[in-house]
């Protein structure tokens with residue numbers, strides 16, 4: 001674990017930091033929007049484990065404006081830079097790259113962006129038009145700027161993970177994408193920077209979401225089909241007026257149609273008050289034979 005984590009905010013600072021590394025140093029990047037929690041800490045730990053003590057871990061802290069639609073929470077997105085740097089230091093990150101918007105986007109409205117394709121218009125993309133174009137564009141830029149050969153992302157934003165993998169494959173980007181399992185609070189709620197917006201009552205109600213997903217997992221384990229999984233999970237949320245469900249679906253691991261057997265994914269997003277809760281779990285279908 002490094003005692004000191006260096007912080008840079010300019011492209012030249014980033015280049016200078018990398019120029020000091022011995023040739024061949026394996027580098028990983030963990031892109032974040034700050035407001036770091038234990039889920040991010042887990043990503044940094046996973047990065048360190050992959051590159052080893054001789055490798056190098058960069059955490060980027062950048063609230064990317066192009067992935068927020070008008071009217072979303074860009075201005076009030078939680079920001080906690082000093083404690084973010086502490087988390088990075090505690091987890092042994094070598095470098096924090098915290099650029100300004102002007103450093104990342106040389107033009108306020110970039111002319112060339114990355115089209116996420118049809119998958120970018122489904123699920124989160126249907127609720128947040130343009131979101132994944134912004135995500136893929138900034139992730140490609142951060143990969144390019146850092147030159148990392150490993151890119152770590154959480155499974156919590158599963159559609160983001162699938163789309164980034166797809167971008168890397170379709171555009172031959174020289175980076176390996178590593179998905180890291182979701183970190184949950186003791187009561188099962190998936191950690192998210194936006195959980196700070198939940199009132200006490202909403203926070204209590206929010207555990208219905210992971211519970212519904214768990215019921216889906218149990219239904220699959222008992223031999224249920226994708227349809228059974230969905231209806232079992234949905235019925236757990238029925239009558240809960242505090243929730244508005246944006247979507248709940250069963251897919252394959254690439255977000256294609258649910259398979260009859262093998263690995264699937266149960267994903268949902270629900271609104272509670274002003275907060276959108278996103279969660280997903282792996283399910284194994286067709287186990288009943």
Ligand code: PAF
Nearest residue numbers: 031032033064135138157
């Ligand atoms: O998951 C996030 O925090 C963001 O979407 C990411 C990957 C850092 C891009 O801004």
